[in-house]
Amino acid sequence: MSATDHLVIFDTTLRDGEQSPGASMTLEEKVRIATNLEKMKVDVIEAGFAAASPGDFDAIQAIAQTVKDSTICSLARATDGDLERAAGALKGANRARIHTFIATSPIHMKYKLLMEPDQVVERAVHAVKTARSYVDDVEFSCEDAGRSEVDFLCRIIEKAIDAGATTINIPDTVGYAIPEQFGDLIKQLLNRIPNADKAIFSVHCHNDLGLAVANSLAAVSAGARQVECTINGLGERAGNASLEEIVMAVRTRPDLFSVSTQLDTRLIVPTSRLVSSVTGFPVQPNKAIVGANAFAHEAGIHQDGVLKHRETYEIMKAEDVGWHTNRMVLGKHSGRNALKARLEELGYVIGDEHQLMNVFGRFKDLADRKHEIFDEDLHALLSESGPKT
Numbered sequence: 280m281s282a283t284d285h286l287v288i289f290d291t292t293l294r295d296g297e298q299s300p301g302a303s304m305t306l307e308e309k310v311r312i313a314t315n316l317e318k319m320k321v322d323v324i325e326a327g328f329a330a331a332s333p334g335d336f337d338a339i340q341a342i343a344q345t346v347k348d349s350t351i352c353s354l355a356r357a358t359d360g361d362l363e364r365a366a367g368a369l370k371g372a373n374r375a376r377i378h379t380f381i382a383t384s385p386i387h388m389k390y391k392l393l394m395e396p397d398q399v400v401e402r403a404v405h406a407v408k409t410a411r412s413y414v415d416d417v418e419f420s421c422e423d424a425g426r427s428e429v430d431f432l433c434r435i436i437e438k439a440i441d442a443g444a445t446t447i448n449i450p451d452t453v454g455y456a457i458p459e460q461f462g463d464l465i466k467q468l469l470n471r472i473p474n475a476d477k478a479i480f481s482v483h484c485h486n487d488l489g490l491a492v493a494n495s496l497a498a499v500s501a502g503a504r505q506v507e508c509t510i511n512g513l514g515e516r517a518g519n520a521s522l523e524e525i526v527m528a529v530r531t532r533p534d535l536f537s538v539s540t541q542l543d544t545r546l547i548v549p550t551s552r553l554v555s556s557v558t559g560f561p562v563q564p565n566k567a568i569v570g571a572n573a574f575a576h577e578a579g580i581h582q583d584g585v586l587k588h589r590e591t592y593e594i595m596k597a598e599d600v601g602w603h604t605n606r607m608v609l610g611k612h613s614g615r616n617a618l619k620a621r622l623e624e625l626g627y628v629i630g631d632e633h634q635l636m637n638v639f640g641r642f643k644d645l646a647d648r649k650h651e652i653f654d655e656d657l658h659a660l661l662s663e664s665g666p667k668t
């Protein structure tokens with residue numbers, strides 16, 4: 280492993296993200312999002328599940344014909360019909376991937392598939408070989424790997440790689456894993472599967488316990504080299520691992536992760552806003568990286584620190600993820616220095632300490648009545664009796 284292994288970013292906003300109840304998107308909206316993801320230099324875009332509906336097929340086809348730099352992927356169950364639909368939708372793509380999957384956990388095999396483990400292995404091998412007859416880039420997923428037996432995973436994955444799978448994905452389908460244990464699972468698979476070096480190992484974590492990003496990062500530390508994720512963490516139930524958090528975590532902590540991505544992170548916030556407006560799912564204000572408060576400071580001590588040196592309270596630059604700048608919110612917790620800095624930006628000259636204390640006292644009175652003090656409030660305060668520009 281080199282010091283800077285490439286971490287493949289596989290975005291599934293248009294497939295798993297769209298499975299979020301209420302998040303359906305039109306073909307045009309999907310093409311717009313895919314074009315943004317391509318500009319951001321996302322490696323793989325899972326554009327949909329071709330066999331799911333004619334609309335999904337058409338959207339994958341449109342994206343495959345529009346996007347040229349990213350690999351375009353369609354999901355397919357391990358059936359001939361699904362694989363044929365996926366291949367059909369991907370025709371014309373510059374780089375095409377078929378992502379086929381079958382469940383491997385005892386509960387899924389017994390109650391959902393009604394299949395014996397041997398039959399599941401046989402079906403997986405057949406599906407991977409069939410997918411390879413259409414495209415060279417084939418991903419195989421062990422659905423519900425987070426609750427599957429390690430011995431069985433080793434067995435089916437070894438056979439899938441022999442059959443031609445180039446990426447092996449380990450989904451924590453129901454968000455059941457805990458970081459230490461999930462990292463250990465990836466380590467065991469990489470160590471025990473004799474042909475593991477012939478494929479890239481990937482993870483796909485759901486957020487039912489709020490651990491999707493933590494589990495994905497534990498897997499990266501253990502050797503996974505593809506992460507499946509979505510913009511804003513959109514996805515089934517509690518969502519998927521959030522792309523922006525994964526990408527910024529590995530970028531902000533190169534001391535911990537020996538991987539890098541090729542993403543233009545300045546497109547993160549615009550893409551987050553696009554996905555939010557298309558789906559109608561607002562981004563919570565305190566959401567990491569893309570929430571409105573992610574780079575906002577209200578507390579006086581923090582504002583004073585940031586004004587002296589931004590790294591006192593910021594571990595990333597707002598501009599690096601696509602915000603115009605960080606933000607000082609003026610409210611009842613704010614201090615004199617932040618108020619003075621904002622007044623100066625607005626063109627007021629605060630002559631001396633006495634004057635500042637006078638304005639600051641009236642500012643605090645107002646802040647007790649209002650949550651946030653805006654520029655218009657400051658102009659009104661200053662016009663009462665304060666200093667002039």
Ligand code: KIV
Nearest residue numbers: 380420422423450452
């Ligand atoms: O969560 C999951 O297991 C999936 C697979 C189809 C990869 O979305």
Ligand code: ZN
Nearest residue numbers: 295450452483
């Ligand atoms: Zn999923």
